[in-house]
Amino acid sequence: MICALLFEKAYEAVIGENGFYERPRSRGPQIRFKRPNKKEAFKMRRTILCSFVAAALFCILLAAGILPDAVAQSAADFYKGKTITLVEGFGAGSDFDVQARTIAPFLRKVTGANVIAVDNKPGAAGTIARNAIFTAKPDGLTIMLDHGPRLVFNGLLKSAGVNYDWTKFTWIGKVLQENAVIVVQKKLPWEKPQDLVGKSFVMGVSRPFYESLFAEALNWEGTKMVPGFQSPSERAVALARGEIQASLGNSASFVSHWDTVKPIVITTKHKNYANIPTLRESAPKDREKWVTLMEDFSKIQFSFIAPPGVPQDRVAFLEDGLRKVHADPEYRTKVDSLSLDPNPEFVGSKDLSDITARMSKMNADDIKTLKFVIEEKYLARK
Numbered sequence: 001m002i003c004a005l006l007f008e009k010a011y012e013a014v015i016g017e018n019g020f021y022e023r024p025r026s027r028g029p030q031i032r033f034k035r036p037n038k039k040e041a042f043k044m045r046r047t048i049l050c051s052f053v054a055a056a057l058f059c060i061l062l063a064a065g066i067l068p069d070a071v072a073q074s075a076a077d078f079y080k081g082k083t084i085t086l087v088e089g090f091g092a093g094s095d096f097d098v099q100a101r102t103i104a105p106f107l108r109k110v111t112g113a114n115v116i117a118v119d120n121k122p123g124a125a126g127t128i129a130r131n132a133i134f135t136a137k138p139d140g141l142t143i144m145l146d147h148g149p150r151l152v153f154n155g156l157l158k159s160a161g162v163n164y165d166w167t168k169f170t171w172i173g174k175v176l177q178e179n180a181v182i183v184v185q186k187k188l189p190w191e192k193p194q195d196l197v198g199k200s201f202v203m204g205v206s207r208p209f210y211e212s213l214f215a216e217a218l219n220w221e222g223t224k225m226v227p228g229f230q231s232p233s234e235r236a237v238a239l240a241r242g243e244i245q246a247s248l249g250n251s252a253s254f255v256s257h258w259d260t261v262k263p264i265v266i267t268t269k270h271k272n273y274a275n276i277p278t279l280r281e282s283a284p285k286d287r288e289k290w291v292t293l294m295e296d297f298s299k300i301q302f303s304f305i306a307p308p309g310v311p312q313d314r315v316a317f318l319e320d321g322l323r324k325v326h327a328d329p330e331y332r333t334k335v336d337s338l339s340l341d342p343n344p345e346f347v348g349s350k351d352l353s354d355i356t357a358r359m360s361k362m363n364a365d366d367i368k369t370l371k372f373v374i375e376e377k378y379l380a381r382k
Contacts, residue, residue, distance in 0.1 A: 089129030
């Protein structure tokens, strides 16, 4: 509407102000055109060109969300005093809930928002929350802290209940890392990942995901995964009792259980696991694609996302806010007290988008194999 009005005004300015027509004094539909001389014709063409170029440029900038502050409201002004809803999909007390409530006051400070309201929408491994985010108003006031790998995996497989196109979400940034570590019973003679090759052992899991990728990358063909172990403490007890021989957690999951378990391999380097080999250091060369997939999944874990179509200036503003939080010493002290790991470097919107764009190129056979490896290949049969 604005652009149509601008073009109309530009046309009227050219026609009316340069004398290209004369309205008759008498009433009626007639219009008498007068022929301009060469000087007037040149001026007419120049004015028409300038007017329409200016109108077109304005419309392009308007569509892109890039306008001077005098014309468009800045993102900072937009967020000032507003309520930002921060959704998480795993329920009160979950890692995502804790992280969301931890970052909320810091995000409020850097955005100028009046409130950061944490909204728990648990169910279906985050799918219910993602469905809600996908159809939320794309104004930048509703965002989500999500399990990026599950978002992608369930979207690739078009899992039951998925009502979103995972390739269309807006990726904002990431401040915390997920560094998965495999532990085994301390009394077992296994000291390095290669010691498990050719062995038969039981791994306790909540629901197979990262565990399957570790097994495939490390050629642990003999592992059998038993689901239902929901918490690290539950897995630690089962390890101590000998009910399972291995399990997976994050860098803080088993720190109070080193008397009964020992770490054997970790996704990427971590300051507290300096002597523990990484997955890339341990995997055979012919399994490198699984290492890369595991690393990519790890990089998008704990990412902030928004609905499709959020104006780019607001995405950039939120990304900059997360970057400031990531660098805030007070925030780092807080997450350290909760045994959470800040990402070594802030991960921005472009990096996350590049990773997911690469994943979107997986073909049907790759997706079928991924589904088989994660959900079927290593699952213990009753």
